[in-house]
Amino acid sequence: MKDLFGKALLDYQNGNYTEDLITSTNISGEDELPLPYLFRGFEDMPKLEKKALKLSNGKILDVGSGSGSHSLYLQEKGFEVKAIDISLGAIEVAKKRGVLKAELKDILNETETFDTILLLMNGTGIFQEVSKVATYLKHLKSLLNPKGQILIDSSDIKYMYEDEDGGLWVDTNSDYYGELDYFLSYKNEDEEPMKWLYLDFESLKFACESVGLTCEKVMDGDHFDYLAKLY
Numbered sequence: 001m002k003d004l005f006g007k008a009l010l011d012y013q014n015g016n017y018t019e020d021l022i023t024s025t026n027i028s029g030e031d032e033l034p035l036p037y038l039f040r041g042f043e044d045m046p047k048l049e050k051k052a053l054k055l056s057n058g059k060i061l062d063v064g065s066g067s068g069s070h071s072l073y074l075q076e077k078g079f080e081v082k083a084i085d086i087s088l089g090a091i092e093v094a095k096k097r098g099v100l101k102a103e104l105k106d107i108l109n110e111t112e113t114f115d116t117i118l119l120l121m122n123g124t125g126i127f128q129e130v131s132k133v134a135t136y137l138k139h140l141k142s143l144l145n146p147k148g149q150i151l152i153d154s155s156d157i158k159y160m161y162e163d164e165d166g167g168l169w170v171d172t173n174s175d176y177y178g179e180l181d182y183f184l185s186y187k188n189e190d191e192e193p194m195k196w197l198y199l200d201f202e203s204l205k206f207a208c209e210s211v212g213l214t215c216e217k218v219m220d221g222d223h224f225d226y227l228a229k230l231y
């Protein structure tokens with residue numbers, strides 16, 4: 001990984017913001033991911049994220065914390081928060097912004113236990129593909145204190161396969177329509193392609209049941225997205 005995501009966060013944090021990240025997938029063209037969005041304050045967060053923060057309690061793990069926006073909000077509210085990310089640049093930025101406990105770590109290598117585990121901004125993306133969901137869920141479950149909760153958001157992206165007449169086309173190369181190849185570039189450099197998973201609520205619920213987790217929908221978002229609570 002070249003960590004172009006982290007490089008972009010560092011540029012923004014250091015006052016060198018000149019351009020945004022460019023993203024695309026195997027089923028969609030180029031899109032800009034504005035860097036200021038990755039530094040959003042509570043007021044600019046989507047309602048699902050606001051809800052997740054309001055429901056957070058106890059000792060909290062922010063998985064894939066990025067620049068640390070959610071961690072900072074919760075820390076300021078007085079919670080004990082640990083932020084982890086596999087992007088070195090992201091962890092450097094989270095620390096610079098004031099996150100007290102930020103570590104370069106893959107979620108699968110986390111061993112502490114928590115009362116609340118957050119996975120936000122399409123939290124299922126980190127699972128990469130359907131075949132890995134149970135592995136990640138089992139591990140997340142092992143990190144929960146008694147009465148602990150996992151708060152995770154995702155989207156049902158079936159709408160992305162609708163043509164103008166309302167018909168559906170499906171990518172037969174993929175096991176599941178939410179399993180995408182994700183491409184990111186920054187300042188004319190391309191990141192290595194990644195897998196990024198969007199999981200509809202029913203599929204998440206099914207996977208949770210297979211590992212002994214209860215999965216409840218907390219609320220729907222404005223565009224086929226939802227927030228779920230697992231425990």
Ligand SMILES: C[S@@+](CC[C@H](N)C(=O)[O-])C[C@H]1O[C@@H](n2cnc3c(N)ncnc32)[C@H](O)[C@@H]1O
Pocket residue numbers: 005038063064065066067068069084085086087090105106107108120121122126
């Ligand atoms: C879409 S970004 C979301 C960042 C942040 N949560 C936000 O809402 O602004 C996903 C983040 O997850 C991190 N990530 C991906 N796989 C991970 C893993 N296995 N363990 C920890 N972090 C991971 C990425 O480096 C990236 O910072």
